[in-house]
Structure formats: structure tokens, C-alpha cells
Amino acid sequence: MKIKNTIVILLLTFFSPLIAASQEKGVHGQVKSSKGETIPNITVKLKGTNTLTRTDMDGKFNLNVAAAQNGILIFSGVSWTTQEVAVNGKRQINIVLQESTSELDGVVVIGYGTKLRKDLTGAVASIPPKAIKEMPVVSAEQALQGRLSGVQVIQTNSAPGGAISIRIRGGNSALGGNEPLYVIDGFPVYSNVGTNDGKTQAQNPLASINPNDIASMEVLKDASATAIYGARGANGVVIITTNRGKAGKAKLNFESNFGIQTIRHKIPMLNGKEYMYIANTRAKNLGTSLPYPDASLWTSNNDWQDLIMRDAPFNNYSLSASGGNENNQYNISGNWADQSGIVRNSGFKRGAIRINLDNKINAKLKLSTSITASKTDNQQARTSLDIYGGIVYVGLVAPPIAPIYKEDGSYYKLGNIPTADPAWDNPIALLKGYQYNVGVNRFLGNSNLTYSIIDGLSLSVRVGIDNQDVRTDRYVGRDVIGSPGSASIANSNAVSYLNENILNYATQFGDKHKFDVTTGFTFQEDIGLSVLASSQNFDTDIYGTNNLGAGSVSGSPTSGKSKNTLLSFLGRANYSYDSKYYLTVSARSDGSSRFGFGNKWGFFPSAALAWRLSAEDFLKEVSWVSDFKLRASVGKTGNQEIGNYNSLARLSSIRTIFGADQSSVIGYAMTNMPNSQLKWETTTQYDAGIELSLFNSRLSILVDYYVKHTNDLLANIPVPLSTGFGGLLVNSGSIRNKGFEFSADATVIKKDDFKWDVRANFSKNVGKVHEVALSSGQFFGGNIFSPIDASVNIIKEGYPLSSFYGYVTDGLWDANQATGSIMPNAKAGDQRYKDLNGDGRITADDRMVLGQPDPKMLYGLSSTLAYKNFEFNFLLYGAYGAKVFNANKFSIGDAFARGANQMKEVLDFWTPENLDAKYPRPSNVNPLVSDRFFEDASFLRLRNVQLNYNFPEKTFGINWLSSLSIYVSAQNLLTWTKYSGFDPEVSSTGGSDLRKGIDVGAYPAAKTFSAGLRFGL
Known part of the structure; x- marks a missing residue:
């Protein structure tokens, strides 16, 4: 043993200088910014190998590899310009990195991973966090409007916290879902757009998220980008990443903004004298007695729009703390938002807490956790499609001569007016007597554990839950016409469980070949529970929904449960050669419980190629070309949003009278015809794109052309009445969308004291129905309620989805x-x-097709001008080619056929002396659904304008105050449009794609003025 120890000591003594020499051949150093600040988390990689390290909190690194002495080091990091440095035998290298001004160096979040923008092969559009902060909004989707080509954002309910609808490159389905998939910090969430019946809720999926928490928003548009999401990728994907902590000094940021909302546009209506004048003229035309022989008896002259609407305040507060060390980082934030609605008795409140944690457990194991807990309360005014009950509609049709109250203090009934419809409510009685509140408690959380198996190979396991408890309270008071006092409480719970297991391998062969592959297995299950209780015939309105037992008549309670499961296998491979040629291949196999026995599994592949011409020798020396890339992709994606159990035979309980004693019994009956062959709607998409960056990335241009063809559309075909059913749900039909997208980003001026940036985008989409299931080649989208009682949308081969359909006017007789x-x-x-x-x-x-509800073109222009500490930005947003069916005009523009108040312009009605009048003579002739009710909804809107002042550092001599700014802003300040209604961006039917582009007493859009304060410590 002594001899062995002696030999070991002698060997160590002999070789120790060689070992020390080899260790000294490593490289160490420090990375700083141009301001002299150290930069943590910068990747330092030995070019041509998988050997890398990262800088610590002090910006220091140490690469103990002998090969580094004669190699090249690559320094890279998010928001920093990549830099290569030849070692040339040096042992210490200190460098200064410049902040990246080019989007090409930015990291883009894609499905199950990230990529440098310059390496993308798919069509991915991004919203930077700065753009979100330029518009102080309560819900983040509003920041998407006008920012991205090919993306249409419709506020289907303009009420605070109202549901949204997003269309990416047009709609793909008639009966299925058309909303994109949202992925929030890795958790897939779909927007549940339905009816408020206690079973489904029209929810805004982003209402629970504080916009100030968002670090980036990516929109995946083509099949190369979305096929990795398979059966949920056909309508596009919106990926939202929230702020995470960074190693370094702890930071505290606070923001507060407050403001006032006003109605953007009032509809000019008749006053009392004008109303009675038209009523008397109508009576003369019909040869009946005058309803108002003595106008002096009617002294009221109410402007009901002013009475039901108001200037509404809002305020929003956000506080966040972030920091950490090299191993543990955190970002914790809280938010409170309170937004009153411009229609009285409506509003939205949100309280939310977000916790993001990143922990390096050891050299191989990392844990990332994202948690959001929120509570929202939404008080809604009644704006339903039943226009006799909608408060906005009632406020328009109510005669101005009707008083609010009778002498005894009770509400005046409009039916007492000689020319009023008895079914109409007193607007104030309806406003105060109808209470509708939706409260949502949401917990969205997931943890992702990543294990580095070997260099370049890692396994990620994500588990998560999205739990939403929704309570809907509805009370209709006894002063509302037809109500004995009725109350209902609906409770629903929607919970989604997620497990994702993703294996990623990235490697490099030599200096030119790069390869990475992602594969995995995922599981997601959604479970829904609901219960509804109701009661009516209350003796008092005091209780509201707080004492259902006070109603003498109880409704039958209902409850339900639903579940669907999605199992998936996915894979993606990326290969690049010499940073010139790129290939991406991806595929996903999804199995869904929603489909028939023979069609539960679907396969969704895609492939994409890209060629960076700017890396070729013939363009390398062209100094004004920063980057030039051509790309093309093709792939298939699916749509599983058909609802639960539609492929199966379902039973429903019914109550009936049975037997000699006529007793009430419960029976069961089938509610639908089963179809075991029900399968996916499948969209095949082709995309070709050009990405061009010029003049040191001062000008960037992006052009895309795409064609989308959706087959196997869901269709409800008629069946013989002898079956006992109205129809059978099948896969039949097709829709095609094709379009062109253009966007440009320019830094016009870049000086120390003055900067000017401009962004512009334009998109054109042409969507047509190619085939429907019916031999007639068409079907209608469903009726609108009284007084129209007709369908205005048609699904017709050769025309856009849900085109408008009606008669053509030919002047006046x-x-x-x-x-x-x-x-x-x-x-x-x-x-x-x-x-x-x-x-x-x-x-x-x-009848004929009279136009389409979807715009033919969308465009946006935004600009930021910064002079010293001042910053000014604005956003213009517009749409062209869409029409709106102004259903309000059936009553307020029908020349008094129904006794409703009229628009002021109706005074231009036909008389023997006014033959060129715009409106028919006052009469009892009900109008037909015709082109005079389909109005041009094209518009150009000054969506946002903001002036910001950033105080210089140490302005107030406070060392711990790192930043301070104040701003004033306005949203929807100006709108140029020919539409006569409240707003051209309107959708009374929510996210429906069968009945769309309809204005039936919709909640008016607001114009907003606000001021805010931001500071950081």
C-alpha cells in the first residue's frame, strides 16, 4: 500500500504542471453593457461544439476547456446583439454587448419551445410588451387590434369584461368553433363561447390576466407553426408569456391609471314634438283619428339615451416585485381593476395575483412554476337578442313623451302612450329591475420540471390545472313587464387537467449543421359541472337572488356534467445548414373523446422550408441588406370544437302526465340522432412568405400569401319527420380562405435625442363557401327575434360565410x-x-346576396416619436368592405310602422311635396329585410393616442427611485365611418359564425380618456 501511495504521489507531482497548464487554457472574463452594467444569463458558447456556460449575477463566466484557447466564443442573450470573439490564446476576455435593435435577434415563443426570429420557418407575428403598455387597457386582447396583419379582433360585447372574438386568417367553420387556441404560460386554454344558461358561459379567456403581466404575445398563423397543436390548431394559436424574474437586484414596479369613459356616438332621435308630428301624419295617411290632437297634454321630452347611459370612471392598479440570484428567480404581481360601464348598472371588477418562480435545483434539474389566482365580477346590463328586453334597444324605441314616473312614484308604463307597443318596458324600470351578475373565481397554475439528461438532451414534465368556478345571479323585478319577480342562480365549475411530457434534443455538427428535435406525449381532460335553481312570484324585490325560498313558485332544478379527453403524440424536427437553409417537419396525432368510434384519432403533419439569401456569398457584401429570407410551408390542422357527446345518442329527462290518475311522471327520450362517423374538420393550409430587413435592420418588411381549405365541415342536415328529430349532425362541406398579408416596421430617425418608429400592416382575406351538405347549395343562419322574425345570414356556395341576404329596394312608389x-x-x-x-x-x-359581415381588408398604422424624455405614440386601425345589418332600424327607421321613436333623419319622409324623400311615408306597412338596412361598416379609427414623460434619473434626488413616468392617453378618440349606429364594430350574436354582423341593441362602444403613473424602485 505504501508503494502504491508513493507511486501516485510521484505521478501527481510529475503531471501537475501539465494539468495546471491544460486548465489555464480555459477562458474567463466578464460581460457588460454599453452603460457599464454587468449582464447575467448571457450564453457563452464555443463555436462548433455543444460546450457552453452562462454569466453569473456579476456578468462573469468561466469556460474551462482547452479547445477554447484556439476557438471562437459566441456571446448571445435575449435582447442583446449576438457577438463572436476569437480567443487567439487569450485567457481573459472582457466584452461589451449592445442592446439588440433588430427583431431578428429576438427570441420568439413557439409551440413547445423557442426560436430566434431569424431561424423561423413559419408565419409567427409578435406583440412586444411595449406595445401593450402603450394602450392602458383592462383586458389584453384589446392590444391586438390593428397591430398584426391577418388578425381580426372583435369586441363581441363592448361591455366591460365582455367576450371577445378573434379570427386569424378568416373563419374556417360554420357550426364548429372559430376561436384560436390560447396558450398561457404553457397551458392550452380554449375560449368557451356559449349562452348564459348555467351550463356554458360566454367567457373572455384573457379577462383574468393583468395586461401589465404580459411579457410577449405571439400569434401562430400558418400550418408550420400551428400543426404542433394538431386538432386545436386550425383557427390559429395565441401564445401568451408572462413576466419572469431575472437574476440581479430586486425590483419593485408600480403602475396606476384612471380615467373616464363616454359614449362614442349618440344616435340623433326625435324629440317629443317631432314624434307626435309623425304619429299624427301616419294617422292622416291611414285615415284614422289623430293620436295627439292636443300636443300640449304631453309635456315630457326625455332623451332616453342620456337617461340609461353615463360617463363611467375606471381605475387600474398594478404592483410587481422581481429578482433573485443565479439559482432562484421570482416575479410576483398583484392587480386591481374597477371599470364601470357607460350603460348604467354595468361594470367589471378584477382582483388578481400572479406568482412566477424559476428554481435551479442542481446542475441538471430546473423547476418553473406559474400561478394565477383571480376573482372577477361582471355586472351586465340586459342586451340580449330578444330586443324587446334589451335595455339599449328599449332606450331607443321608447317614445320621448313618456314620463319616467307616475304621480304616485311608480314607473310609468309605456303601453299608456297611444302609439307605443305595450310589450315595451319603461327603460328605467328595466335598467333598475334587471340584475345580472357573473362572478368567476379562477386558478390557473402549472409547474414544468426540466431535467438535463446529457449535453443537449432534456426532458420536461409539465403538470397543471385550470379551475374556474362561475356563479351567475339573475333577478328580474316585478316592475319589468311580464315578470312576477323571478330569480335564478346558476353555478358551474370547469376544470382542466394537463400533463405534458416533452423530450428535446439539440446538437451541432461542425460549424454548419444544426439539428434539434422535439417529441412528446400530452394529456388534457376537461370536466364541467353545472346546477341551476330558480324561483318566481316574489312579494318583494328586496331579496333579489339571496332568498329563492321567498318565491311562491319554484322552478325545476337542473344539473349536468360533461367531460372530454384529448390524448396526443407530437414531434418536430428542425435542421439548418450554415444558417442559410432551414427545414422544419412537425406532426401531431390527437385522440379525442368527442368523435365517433372509428374517427377518434387524427394525424396532422406539416413541413416548411426557408432560405436565407442574405447569408449567401452574393448578398453578404450588400451592406444595406441586413436579412433576406424566403419561406414556404404546407400542413394540416384540425378543429375539435364540436361540443361534447354529439357523436352519441343522448337521453334527456322529460316530465309528463301519465296513467288514469293523471299523475306527473318522469320519462326519458332521445334528444339527437347519433353519428358514429363524426370526425374532425380538417384545414389544409399553404403559405409562402418573404422576410426582408434593410439598412442595418432600420426597415423590416414581411409579406405572406396563404390558401386555407377546410373540409368535412360540420353540418346539420334535415331528416324525415318520421324519425322524430329535426336533423343529423354530419361532416359535409368545405370552405376556402385565401389572402395576402403585409407588414412593415421602420426606424425613420434614430438619434440620441430623437427617435421615430413607424409600423404598418395590411391584410386581405377572401373566404368562400365551396360546398354545403344540402342539395340546394345553401341554408340560412337562423332567425332574428321580433320584430324582424327572419334570417339575414345565408350560407351559400360561392359566397362568403354567412353572407347577408334580402330584397333590393327600388326607390319609393x-x-x-x-x-x-x-x-x-x-x-x-x-x-x-x-x-x-x-x-x-x-x-x-x-332576394339576393347583399354583402358580407367580414371585412375584405384590415389595416393598421402605429408610430412612436421620442424626443429627450417625451414619448408620443398613436395607433390607427381600420377595416374596409364589411356590412352590418342595422336591425335597430326596423323600429327606429321604419317611418313609424310600430310606434317606436325614430331617428331624426326619418323626418325626411315622402309627401306629395317631397317626392325625393329618403324614407317612405309614415304608415302601417312593415318593411322587408332589404338593402336599406345593410349599412357600410367600413371605418378608420384613432384607436389609441398617448403622451408619456419619463423623468430623468435622480430628478428628485431619490437614489432608490430607478424610474418614474407619467402619461395621458385616449382610446377610440376619433372614428370615421358611414355607419349610422353606435359603432361599426358590432356583433350582437357574440362569436357565432352563422348569425353575424348584426346590430340589435348592442352595447355601445366607449371613448376613453385616462392618465397614469409608473415608477420603479
Whole structure:
């Protein structure tokens, strides 16, 4: 043993200088910014190898590899310009990195990973956090409007906290879902757009997220980017990443903004005298007695719009703390938002806490955790499609001569007005008597454990839960017409469980070949529970929904449960050669419980190629070309949003009278025809794109052309009445979207004291229905409620989805034409319609397509000007080519057929002395659904304007104050449009794609003025 020890000591003594020499061949140093600040988390990699390290909190690194002495080190990091340094035998290298001004060096979040923008092969658009902060909004999706080409954001309910609808490159489905998939910190979430019946809720998926918490928003548009999400990728994917902590000094940031909202546009309506004048004129035309022989008896002259609406305040507070060391980082934030609605008795409140933690357990094991807990309360005014009950509609049709109260203090009933419809409510009675509150408690959390198996190979295991408890309280008071006092409480719970297991391997062969592959298995299960209780016939309105037992008549309680499961296998491979040629191949196999037995599994592949011409020798020396890339992709994605159990036969309980004693019993009956062959709607998409960056990335241009073809559309085909069912859900039909997208980003001026940036985007989409399941080649989208009682949307082969359909007006009848005409009952001054089929009559066959609800073009322009400490930015957003069916006009623009108050312009009605009038004579002739109700909804809007002042450091001599700024801003300040309603961006039917582009008493859009304060410690 002594001999062995002696030999070991002698060997160590002999070789120790050689060992020390080899260790000294490593490289160490420090990385700083141009301001002299040390930069942590910078990757230092030995070029051509997988050997790398990262800088610590002090910006220091140490690469103990002998090969580094004669190699090249690559320094890279998010938001920093990549730099290569030849070692040339040096042992210490200290460098200064410049902040990246090019998006090419930015890291983009994609499905199950990240990529440098310059290495992308798919169509991915990004919203930087700065753009979100430029618009102080309560919900983050509003920041998407006008920012990205090919992305349409519709506030389907303009009420605070209202649901949104996003269309990426047009709609793909008629009966299925068209909303994108949202991925929030790695957790997939789908927007549940439905009815407020206690079973489904029209929820805004981003309402629980504080916009100030968002670090980036990426929109995946083509199949190369979305195929990794398979059955949920057909409508595009929105990836949201929230702020995470960074190693370094602890930071505290606070922001507060407050403001006032006002109605953007009021509809000019008749005053009391004008209303009675038209009513008397109508009576004369009909040969009946005057309803208002003595106008002095009616002294009220109410502007109901002013009475039901208000200037509404809002305030928003955010506080965040972040920091950590090299092994543990944190970001914790809290938010409180309180937004009143411009319609009285409406508003939205949110309290939210977010915790993001990143922990390096050891050299191989890392844990990332994201948790959001939020509570939202949404008080909604009644704006339902039942327009006799919608407060906005009632406020428009209510006669101005109707008083609010009777002498005894009770509400005046509009039915007492000689020309009013008895079904209309007193607007104030409805406003105060209808209470509708939706409260949502949400917990969204997931943890991702990453284990580095070997150099370049890692395994990530993510587990998460999204739990939403929703309570909906509805009370209709006894002063509301037709209500004996009715209350209901609906409780629902939606919980989603997630498990993802992702294996990633990245390697490099020599200096030119780079390869990475991602593969994995995922599981997600959604479970929904609901219960509804109701009661009516209350003796008092005091209790509201707080004592259902006070109602003498109890409704039958209902409850339900649903579940769906998605199992998936996924894979993606990326290969690049010499940073010139790129290939991406991805595929996902999804198994969904929603589909028939033979079609539960679907396979969704994609492939993409990209060529960076700027890396070729013939362009390397062209100094003004910073980057030039061509890319093309093709792939298939699916749509599983067909609802639960539609492929199965379902039973429903029914109550009936049975037996000799006529007792009430419960029975069961099938509610649908099963279809075991029900399968995915599949979208095949082709995309070709050009990415060009010029003049040291001062100008960036992006152009895309795409074609999307969706097959196996869901369709409800009629079946014989003898079956006992109204229809059968099948896969039949197809839709095609094709379009062009353009965006440009320019730094016009870049000086120390003055900077000017401009961003512009433009997109055009043409969508057409190619095939429907019916032999007629068309079907209608469903009726709108009284007084229209007709369908205005048609799904017709060769035309855009849900096109508008109706009659064509042909001026007004004059005295000579009316007698013996194709409308034999018409009189001079009545509306005339065209006989399109030439059969001498006006029938349903004389209708035609009159336009489309979706815009043909979308565009946006934003700009930021910074001079010293001042910063000014604005956003213009517009749409062209869409129409809106102004259903309000059926009552307020019908020349008094129903006794409703009218728009001021109706005073231009036909008389023998006014033959060129715009409106028909006042009469009792109900109008047809015609082109005069389909209005041009094109618009250009000054969506946001903001002026910000950043105080210089140490302005107030406070060392611990690192930043301070104040700002003023306005949203929807100006809108240029021909639309006569409250707002051209309107959708009373929510996210429906069968009935869309309809304005039926929709919640008006608001114009907002605000001021805010930000500071950091």
C-alpha cells in the first residue's frame, strides 16, 4: 500500500504542471453593457461544439476547456446583439454587448419551445410588451387590434369584461368553433363561447390576466407553426408569456391609471314634438283619428339615451416585485381593476395575483412554476337578442313623451302612450329591475420540471390545472313587464387537467449543421359541472337572488356534467445548414373523446422550408441588406370544437302526465340522432412568405400569401319527420380562405435625442363557401327575434360565410306607379322593391346576396416619436368592405310602422311635396329585410393616442427611485365611418359564425380618456 501511495504521489507531482497548464487554457472574463452594467444569463458558447456556460449575477463566466484557447466564443442573450470573439490564446476576455435593435435577434415563443426570429420557418407575428403598455387597457386582447396583419379582433360585447372574438386568417367553420387556441404560460386554454344558461358561459379567456403581466404575445398563423397543436390548431394559436424574474437586484414596479369613459356616438332621435308630428301624419295617411290632437297634454321630452347611459370612471392598479440570484428567480404581481360601464348598472371588477418562480435545483434539474389566482365580477346590463328586453334597444324605441314616473312614484308604463307597443318596458324600470351578475373565481397554475439528461438532451414534465368556478345571479323585478319577480342562480365549475411530457434534443455538427428535435406525449381532460335553481312570484324585490325560498313558485332544478379527453403524440424536427437553409417537419396525432368510434384519432403533419439569401456569398457584401429570407410551408390542422357527446345518442329527462290518475311522471327520450362517423374538420393550409430587413435592420418588411381549405365541415342536415328529430349532425362541406398579408416596421430617425418608429400592416382575406351538405347549395343562419322574425345570414356556395341576404329596394312608389303594380297594395310613398326574377310579383325568390359581415381588408398604422424624455405614440386601425345589418332600424327607421321613436333623419319622409324623400311615408306597412338596412361598416379609427414623460434619473434626488413616468392617453378618440349606429364594430350574436354582423341593441362602444403613473424602485 505504501508503494502504491508513493507511486501516485510521484505521478501527481510529475503531471501537475501539465494539468495546471491544460486548465489555464480555459477562458474567463466578464460581460457588460454599453452603460457599464454587468449582464447575467448571457450564453457563452464555443463555436462548433455543444460546450457552453452562462454569466453569473456579476456578468462573469468561466469556460474551462482547452479547445477554447484556439476557438471562437459566441456571446448571445435575449435582447442583446449576438457577438463572436476569437480567443487567439487569450485567457481573459472582457466584452461589451449592445442592446439588440433588430427583431431578428429576438427570441420568439413557439409551440413547445423557442426560436430566434431569424431561424423561423413559419408565419409567427409578435406583440412586444411595449406595445401593450402603450394602450392602458383592462383586458389584453384589446392590444391586438390593428397591430398584426391577418388578425381580426372583435369586441363581441363592448361591455366591460365582455367576450371577445378573434379570427386569424378568416373563419374556417360554420357550426364548429372559430376561436384560436390560447396558450398561457404553457397551458392550452380554449375560449368557451356559449349562452348564459348555467351550463356554458360566454367567457373572455384573457379577462383574468393583468395586461401589465404580459411579457410577449405571439400569434401562430400558418400550418408550420400551428400543426404542433394538431386538432386545436386550425383557427390559429395565441401564445401568451408572462413576466419572469431575472437574476440581479430586486425590483419593485408600480403602475396606476384612471380615467373616464363616454359614449362614442349618440344616435340623433326625435324629440317629443317631432314624434307626435309623425304619429299624427301616419294617422292622416291611414285615415284614422289623430293620436295627439292636443300636443300640449304631453309635456315630457326625455332623451332616453342620456337617461340609461353615463360617463363611467375606471381605475387600474398594478404592483410587481422581481429578482433573485443565479439559482432562484421570482416575479410576483398583484392587480386591481374597477371599470364601470357607460350603460348604467354595468361594470367589471378584477382582483388578481400572479406568482412566477424559476428554481435551479442542481446542475441538471430546473423547476418553473406559474400561478394565477383571480376573482372577477361582471355586472351586465340586459342586451340580449330578444330586443324587446334589451335595455339599449328599449332606450331607443321608447317614445320621448313618456314620463319616467307616475304621480304616485311608480314607473310609468309605456303601453299608456297611444302609439307605443305595450310589450315595451319603461327603460328605467328595466335598467333598475334587471340584475345580472357573473362572478368567476379562477386558478390557473402549472409547474414544468426540466431535467438535463446529457449535453443537449432534456426532458420536461409539465403538470397543471385550470379551475374556474362561475356563479351567475339573475333577478328580474316585478316592475319589468311580464315578470312576477323571478330569480335564478346558476353555478358551474370547469376544470382542466394537463400533463405534458416533452423530450428535446439539440446538437451541432461542425460549424454548419444544426439539428434539434422535439417529441412528446400530452394529456388534457376537461370536466364541467353545472346546477341551476330558480324561483318566481316574489312579494318583494328586496331579496333579489339571496332568498329563492321567498318565491311562491319554484322552478325545476337542473344539473349536468360533461367531460372530454384529448390524448396526443407530437414531434418536430428542425435542421439548418450554415444558417442559410432551414427545414422544419412537425406532426401531431390527437385522440379525442368527442368523435365517433372509428374517427377518434387524427394525424396532422406539416413541413416548411426557408432560405436565407442574405447569408449567401452574393448578398453578404450588400451592406444595406441586413436579412433576406424566403419561406414556404404546407400542413394540416384540425378543429375539435364540436361540443361534447354529439357523436352519441343522448337521453334527456322529460316530465309528463301519465296513467288514469293523471299523475306527473318522469320519462326519458332521445334528444339527437347519433353519428358514429363524426370526425374532425380538417384545414389544409399553404403559405409562402418573404422576410426582408434593410439598412442595418432600420426597415423590416414581411409579406405572406396563404390558401386555407377546410373540409368535412360540420353540418346539420334535415331528416324525415318520421324519425322524430329535426336533423343529423354530419361532416359535409368545405370552405376556402385565401389572402395576402403585409407588414412593415421602420426606424425613420434614430438619434440620441430623437427617435421615430413607424409600423404598418395590411391584410386581405377572401373566404368562400365551396360546398354545403344540402342539395340546394345553401341554408340560412337562423332567425332574428321580433320584430324582424327572419334570417339575414345565408350560407351559400360561392359566397362568403354567412353572407347577408334580402330584397333590393327600388326607390319609393309614386302616384302613377302604385296602381296595378307588382305590389298591388302599395300606395304612393311606400317602399318599392325590385322584381329580380321577373315573375311580376315580390316573393322570397326576389332576394339576393347583399354583402358580407367580414371585412375584405384590415389595416393598421402605429408610430412612436421620442424626443429627450417625451414619448408620443398613436395607433390607427381600420377595416374596409364589411356590412352590418342595422336591425335597430326596423323600429327606429321604419317611418313609424310600430310606434317606436325614430331617428331624426326619418323626418325626411315622402309627401306629395317631397317626392325625393329618403324614407317612405309614415304608415302601417312593415318593411322587408332589404338593402336599406345593410349599412357600410367600413371605418378608420384613432384607436389609441398617448403622451408619456419619463423623468430623468435622480430628478428628485431619490437614489432608490430607478424610474418614474407619467402619461395621458385616449382610446377610440376619433372614428370615421358611414355607419349610422353606435359603432361599426358590432356583433350582437357574440362569436357565432352563422348569425353575424348584426346590430340589435348592442352595447355601445366607449371613448376613453385616462392618465397614469409608473415608477420603479
